Amino acid sequence: MKFSPSLMCMDFLEIREQMEAMNSHMDLYHVDIMDGHYCKNITLSPDLVKTFHKVASIPMDCHLMTTNPGDWVELLAEAGASYISPHAETINSDAFRILNLIEQCGCKKGIVLNPATPLSYAEAYLNRIDILTLMTVDVGFAGQPFIEEVLDKIALAKKWREERGYHYEIQIDGSCNTKTFKRLTDAGADILIVGSSGLFNLDEDINRAIDKMYENYAACIGA
Numbered sequence: 001m002k003f004s005p006s007l008m009c010m011d012f013l014e015i016r017e018q019m020e021a022m023n024s025h026m027d028l029y030h031v032d033i034m035d036g037h038y039c040k041n042i043t044l045s046p047d048l049v050k051t052f053h054k055v056a057s058i059p060m061d062c063h064l065m066t067t068n069p070g071d072w073v074e075l076l077a078e079a080g081a082s083y084i085s086p087h088a089e090t091i092n093s094d095a096f097r098i099l100n101l102i103e104q105c106g107c108k109k110g111i112v113l114n115p116a117t118p119l120s121y122a123e124a125y126l127n128r129i130d131i132l133t134l135m136t137v138d139v140g141f142a143g144q145p146f147i148e149e150v151l152d153k154i155a156l157a158k159k160w161r162e163e164r165g166y167h168y169e170i171q172i173d174g175s176c177n178t179k180t181f182k183r184l185t186d187a188g189a190d191i192l193i194v195g196s197s198g199l200f201n202l203d204e205d206i207n208r209a210i211d212k213m214y215e216n217y218a219a220c221i222g223a
Helices: 012-023 046-055 073-079 095-104 119-128 150-164 181-187 196-200 206-221
Strands: 002-005 029-034 060-065 083-086 108-113 131-135 169-173 191-194
Touching: 002 029, 002 196, 012 046, 012 206, 029 046, 046 060, 046 073, 060 108, 060 131, 073 083, 073 095, 083 131, 095 108, 095 119, 108 119, 119 150, 131 150, 150 169, 150 181, 181 206, 191 196, 196 206
Parallel strands: 002 191, 029 060, 060 083, 083 108, 108 131, 131 169, 169 191
Antiparallel strands: none
């Protein structure tokens, strides 16, 4: 299992300290970009991605919760994004153009699906993406309850990948913690995005929080 800390949940008074600790223990960073329109919240920005890039030694996946994702691609690529992941719900009128733009900017291609959006909604271009993020909470705010119905979607995404030769990794965004670790693993997740409940609230010291996260995961899956 890979882990991706959600940087919107970290202590912004300790950005360098926390990222330097996570660099050697995590697999990639999750960066939420919200425009206040697609979802009623505003979180991180291209300027903050530039700041993170100065410290990060692992890839950054920028999750676009924005109404016009094409407006953000070049800005985020220039800021240091490794993956750019717009919502399928926002790009289906020009999905191939957006995916091509992400690739032209030197980034890997991701797609995000809301809990109520079926996998078939993005079926036409699943063969083109590197990472498939499935939301297990509705977009916009941390700390929401886990939506059980997404487990079947995770299993279907894994099944389609095996049957059709897709190469995406399956990433889960929302309520990844001790209550869900085993079910998400069993369903077929490859990457878990950990936020407040899964990582940052486990201990004030980020190194101890990381250790506790891995201990919790091992205990949950019986390792």
